[in-house]
Amino acid sequence: xxxxxxxxxxDLHSNIQRRSKSRxxxxxxxxxxxxxxxxxxKSEISIFLILGDFSIMPTxxxxxxxxxxxxxxxxxxxxxxxRSSYVPPHLRxxxxxxxxxxxxxxxxxxxxxxxxxxxxxxxxxxxxxPIRELGRSGxxxxxxxxxxxxxxxxxxxxxxRGREWEANPFEKDEKxxxxxxxxxxxxxxxxNFDAYEDIPVETSGDNxxxxxxxxxxxxxxxxxxxxxxxxxxxxxxxxxxxxxxxxLAGRDLMACAQxxxxxxxxxxxxxxxxxxxxxxxxRPRGPRTVYPLALILxxxxxxxxxxxxxxxxxxxxxxVKVVVAYGGAPINQQLRELERGVDILVAxxxxxxxxxxxxxxxxxxxxxxxxxxxDRMLDMGFEPQIxxxxxxxxxxxxxxxxxxxxxxxxxxxxxxxxxxxxxxYIFLAVGRVGSSTDLIVQRVEYVNESDxxxxxxxxLHAQRANGTHGKxxxxxxxxxxxxxxxxxEHWLCLNGFPxxxxxxxxxxxxxxxALRSFKSGITPILVATDVAARGLDIPHVAHVIxxxxxxxxxxxxxxxxxxxxxxxxxLATAFFNENNSSLARSLADLMGEANQEVPAWLARYAARxxxxxxxxxxxxxxxxxxxxxxxxxxxxxxxSGGVDYYGRGNSGGGFTTSSGGYGGGYGPGVVSAxx
DNA sequence: AAAAAAC
Numbered sequence: 119x120x121x122x123x124x125x126x127x128x129d130l131h132s133n134i135q136r137r138s139k140s141r142x143x144x145x146x147x148x149x150x151x152x153x154x155x156x157x158x159x160k161s162e163i164s165i166f167l168i169l170g171d172f173s174i175m176p177t178x179x180x181x182x183x184x185x186x187x188x189x190x191x192x193x194x195x196x197x198x199x200x201r202s203s204y205v206p207p208h209l210r211x212x213x214x215x216x217x218x219x220x221x222x223x224x225x226x227x228x229x230x231x232x233x234x235x236x237x238x239x240x241x242x243x244x245x246x247x248p249i250r251e252l253g254r255s256g257x258x259x260x261x262x263x264x265x266x267x268x269x270x271x272x273x274x275x276x277x278x279r280g281r282e283w284e285a286n287p288f289e290k291d292e293k294x295x296x297x298x299x300x301x302x303x304x305x306x307x308x309x310n311f312d313a314y315e316d317i318p319v320e321t322s323g324d325n326x327x328x329x330x331x332x333x334x335x336x337x338x339x340x341x342x343x344x345x346x347x348x349x350x351x352x353x354x355x356x357x358x359x360x361x362x363x364x365x366l367a368g369r370d371l372m373a374c375a376q377x378x379x380x381x382x383x384x385x386x387x388x389x390x391x392x393x394x395x396x397x398x399x400x401r402p403r404g405p406r407t408v409y410p411l412a413l414i415l416x417x418x419x420x421x422x423x424x425x426x427x428x429x430x431x432x433x434x435x436x437x438v439k440v441v442v443a444y445g446g447a448p449i450n451q452q453l454r455e456l457e458r459g460v461d462i463l464v465a466x467x468x469x470x471x472x473x474x475x476x477x478x479x480x481x482x483x484x485x486x487x488x489x490x491x492x493d494r495m496l497d498m499g500f501e502p503q504i505x506x507x508x509x510x511x512x513x514x515x516x517x518x519x520x521x522x523x524x525x526x527x528x529x530x531x532x533x534x535x536x537x538x539x540x541x542x543y544i545f546l547a548v549g550r551v552g553s554s555t556d557l558i559v560q561r562v563e564y565v566n567e568s569d570x571x572x573x574x575x576x577x578l579h580a581q582r583a584n585g586t587h588g589k590x591x592x593x594x595x596x597x598x599x600x601x602x603x604x605x606x607e608h609w610l611c612l613n614g615f616p617x618x619x620x621x622x623x624x625x626x627x628x629x630x631x632a633l634r635s636f637k638s639g640i641t642p643i644l645v646a647t648d649v650a651a652r653g654l655d656i657p658h659v660a661h662v663i664x665x666x667x668x669x670x671x672x673x674x675x676x677x678x679x680x681x682x683x684x685x686x687x688x689l690a691t692a693f694f695n696e697n698n699s700s701l702a703r704s705l706a707d708l709m710g711e712a713n714q715e716v717p718a719w720l721a722r723y724a725a726r727x728x729x730x731x732x733x734x735x736x737x738x739x740x741x742x743x744x745x746x747x748x749x750x751x752x753x754x755x756x757x758s759g760g761v762d763y764y765g766r767g768n769s770g771g772g773f774t775t776s777s778g779g780y781g782g783g784y785g786p787g788v789v790s791a792x793x
Numbered sequence: 794a795a796a797a798a799a800c
Contacts, residue, residue, distance in 0.1 A: 417797065445799050469799035475799095499797060599795065622797060648796050669794085 126460075184754040232669035317356050323544035323748040327367045329359040336362055338391040341436040346387075349431065355380035357548045362388055363523075368541035371522045372536060374744025378683055379548065380656065382428045383416070385488045385522050386462075390429075390438050392520075393461050394487065401483050408456045408479055410441075410463035412486035413513075415504070417494045419444040419466050419626060419631060421653040425490060426464040438462060443467040443479075446626030453478060467495075474511050481513035485520060487539075492523035492650045493532045493672070501535065508539055517541035526679065527672040533747035547744030557682035558690050560714040562705065570665060571609060573693065577663065578615055578643070589639030591660035596646055596677050606665065607645045617643035620650050653675045659683070664692035671704035699723060728762040 258647070319329075333346050333354055354362065357375040365388035366372050375381050389412045401409045416422045426442035433440050440581050441460040443452045445468045452469075455479060463470075463479065473479040487508065489495045495504050513519060521539050528536075537543070565573045574595070581587040597603050599619040610617035618632040618641040630744050631648075636644040637656055644650070645665075651673055659681045674692075681688025692705075706724035709716045 257794085335797045419798080466798060468800090470799095494797085497797095499795095502797070651796095 120418045160334070166757070187720065203373075212557075255450065303734070318546045318547075319356065319360060321360065321544060321744070322749060323369075324542060326544050327363040327369070330354065330363050331359065338362075338387055339394050339436075341394065342387060342432065344433050345434050345436070348434070349383075351383070356388070357381055357546075358384045360546050360548060361385065364544050364546065365520070365522060366568070368520055368538040370516070370520060372528070372533065372540060372543055372545045374524065374526065374528050374545075374547040374748075375524065376526045376679065378679070381490070381524050382425055383432065385490075385524060386429045386432045389414075389462060389486045389488065390433050390436055393438050394436055396485065401702040402480075404477070404480070406765070407477055408460050409483040410460045410479065410481070411483055412462040412488070413470075413481065413484050414462065414464045414488045414490065415466070415467060415470070415495060415507070416490040417466070417500060417652065418649055418654075419446055420620075420629065420650070421490065422464050422466050423630075424653065424655060427461060429464060440464065443469045443473060444470075452713075467500060467507060470507060471503060474507070481507070481511050485515050486522070487519050488522045489539075491525050492526040492536060493528050494652060496532050496535045499537070505538075527675055528744050529672065530747040530750060537748075545744075545746035545748070547746075557686070558678055558688045558710050558712075560678065560690045560692070560712065562692045562694050562717055562720055564695060564717075564719060567697065569607070570693055574606075574610075574663065575613060575663060577691065578610075581661065586660055588601075588642050590658050591642070592636060592639065592656065592658050593643045593661045593663065594636075594646060594650070594656070594659050594680050595643060595663045595665050595669070596648070596651065596667075598647070600647055602666065603645045603647055610643060610645070611772050615643055616641045617645055619645040621647040622649055647775075648673060650680070652654075654680065655683070656680060657683065658688050660686075660688060662688065662690045664690070667692050667694060667698040667701055667705075669701065671701060671708060674701070674705065675708070694720065699726075702726075 266285040331354075333343065333351065336354075338346070357373065357379045361371065361373055361375075361384040365385065368515070373381070373384070375384070393411050396411075401411075412603055414422075416425055421443045422442055426440060429440045438461045439459045440462045441452070441455045442464045443456070444466040448470070449472070456463075456473075465473075474481070489504070494500065507513070516539055521541070521543070523536050523540070563573070578587070578593070581591070581593065587593070595606065595617075597606055600623040603619045603621045604623075607617045618635050620629050620632045620636075624632070632641075632644065633656075634652075635641045637658075639658075648668065651668075653676075662676060662681045663677050664674065668677065678688075678690035681690060693704075694705075698705075702720060702723035706716050706720050710719075
C-alpha cells in the first residue's frame with residue numbers, strides 16, 4: 119500500500135476489515151466554500167422578490183410552484199383552509215376539490231411497502247415519480263430543458279442573467295482566503311484517492327440500488343449540480359456514491375459513516391433534489407403554522423447550526439428554503455425565519471417540540487426525515503423526545519415519509535430501536551480512507567486523578583516548545599463534567615494558557631462565542647464536555663486530550679474524530695486510571711485494531727476478566743465498523759447462521775451484500791470531493 | 794453518573 123500514512127499502518131484494507139464495530143474516524147468534509155454568505159442570501163431573496171410573479175408572496179420554492187401551478191385552476195390562487203390538511207400523495211396534484219382535507223393520522227395508511235407511491239417505480243423517487251418530467255421541462259430546473267415556458271423558467275432565466283453581474287456566490291472572499299490559507303494545498307493532497315479501491319462497503323436489504331461513480335450519473339437537477347460545482351466537489355465520496363442513489367430511489371436508510379465523510383451532503387443532496395423535483399403539493403396554510411417538507415434532527419445546537427450552514431450552501435438558488443431552530447436562542451427570530459417559509463427544517467429536539475406545541479410548525483407534510491448522529495438521538499436521554507416527534511405528532515408514518523439515519527457508530531441495541539422508524543430499509547456501512555487508523559495517533563497514559571492537571575500542563579508546555587500551539591494547532595480537551603470544564607478552563611488561564619470552554623451550563627451565546635474564539639485561535643485551547651464530541655467540524659484541531667475518558671467507547675471514537683481531519687494527521691491523548699477500568703478492554707481492542715501502540719499496562723488491564731466486560735465489550739462480526747443488526751441471529755427471529763431478517767412485518771427479507779460494490783469503479787486517480 | 798435538549 120503506497121499510502122502516505124504513518125509507517126505503522128501495514129495494510130489498510132485488512133485493517134479495516136478487522137474492525138468489528140462501527141467507528142470511523144477521519145477527516146473533515148470541508149465545505150470547500152465558506153460562501154453563500156448572508157449578503158448572498160439576501161441578494162437571492164431580493165432577486166426572488168423582484169422576479170417573483172405571483173399572486174401572493176411566495177414563501178418557498180414549493181409553495182411558489184404550487185401557487186403558480188394552481189393559479190389557473192383555483193379561484194383564489196391559494197386555498198387557505200382554516201384547518202391544516204394533509205393531502206395523501208396519491209391525491210396530490212389534482213385540481214382542488216371539495217373533498218374534505220384528510221388528516222395525516224386518519225390517512226389511509228398504505229402498507230409499509232408503499233406500493234402505490236411514486237417510489238414503487240424502480241429508481242424513481244417516492245415523491246417525485248410522475249411529476250418528474252414536468253418538473254424538468256416545465257420548471258426548468260435551471261434551463262436545461264431549453265426555453266420551455268412557465269413562470270419558473272422566467273425566474274431561473276432571471277437568476278442566470280443576474281449572475282452576470284452578481285459575484286460568484288461561492289467564491290471565497292478575502293477574509294476566507296486568509297483564514298484558509300494554511301489549509302490551501304494540503305487539503306487536496308493529503309489523501310491518496312487510489313486507496314478508494316480499498317474502501318469496504320457493506321449493504322444489506324432488499325434490492326439495493328447500485329452506487330454511482332460521478333455526480334453526473336445522478337440526476338440531481340441543474341441548480342444543485344451548479345452548487346456541487348461551486349463546492350468544487352468533483353467526485354462523490356463513497357458514502358455519497360451509495361447513499362444518493364438509495365435515497366433517490368425513495369428507500370429508507372440506516373447509514374454507518376464517519377462524520378466528515380461527506381455525510382451531510384449525502385442526505386442533503388437527495389432531499390433538496392427531491393423537493394425541487396417532487397410533486398408539488400399544496401401545502402396547507404395556517405395563519406401561523408408552517409409545514410416543512412423535510413426535517414433534519416441533530417443532538418446539539420452547534421451541530422444543527424453547522425448542518426444548516428452546509429445545507430444552505432447546497433440549496434443556494436434552488437429556491438429550497440432551509441431554516442434552523444434550536445434552543446438557547448431567542449425564539450422570535452426563529453419564528454420570523456419560519457414564517458418566511460421553510461422547506462427543510464434543521465432542528466434540535468427540544469426547540470422543535472416547543473414549536474410543535476405552539477402549533478407554529480406542523481410535520482404533516484414531512485416527506486424526508488433525517489437523523490444525524492442517530493445513535494445519540496436514540497439513546498436513553500433522547501429517545502422519548504424523538505419518539506414523540508416522530509411517532510406521536512403529526513408526521514406521516516414510516517413508509518409514507520422517507521427516513522434516513524446516519525451515524526459513525528451504531529450499536530446493535532440502537533439499531534433495533536431505530537428500526538421502529540424505518541420501513542424496509544437498507545443498511546449501509548462505508549469504511550473509509552482516513553479512519554482513525556491512519557490519521558490519528560492515539561496515546562494512552564496512566565495518570566492518577568490528582569496528577570491530571572500537572573500532566574496536562576506538561577503536555578501543553580511541550581506543545582508550546584514544539585511550536586504546536588496556536589492558531590493552526592488547536593487543542594481540544596474533553597472532561598466529564600460541566601463544573602470540571604469551568605474549573606479546568608479557569609486553571610489553564612491562570613497558568614498562562616488561553617483557554618475557553620463549551621458545555622451545557624453556558625449560555626448559547628457563550629457557547630457560540632467559545633467556539634468562534636477557539637476556531638479563530640484566540641483561545642487555542644477548548645475545554646469541552648461531550649457537547650462538542652460529535653459532528654462538529656473544527657479545522658486545525660491538532661490534539662484531542664481525553665482529560666477524563668468517557669464511559670462509552672463510542673464516545674471516545676467520536677471525540678478523537680475531532681482531530682485528524684482534512685487529511686491532516688492528529689494526535690489523541692487519553693489520561694487513563696483506575697476509574698476508567700471498564701473502558702480498558704474496548705479501548706485496548708480499538709487501539710489494537712487501529713495499529714496503535716497498546717501500552718503493556720493497558721493490555722494487562724484489558725486482560726483482567728473483571729474489567730472490560732459489560733456493554734463496552736465489543737461484539738465481533740462487523741468488518742467495517744457497522745453491521746446490520748438484522749444479520750445477527752440474536753436479534754432476529756431465531757433463524758440460523760445469522761442470516762435472518764428482522765422484518766417487523768415487512769414482507770421480503772434476505773440480504774444483498776454488495777460488498778463487491780466497491781470494486782464497482784473507482785477509476786484510478788480520481789479526484790474526489792472528499793474534503 | 795453525566796451530558797444533551799425548551800421556556
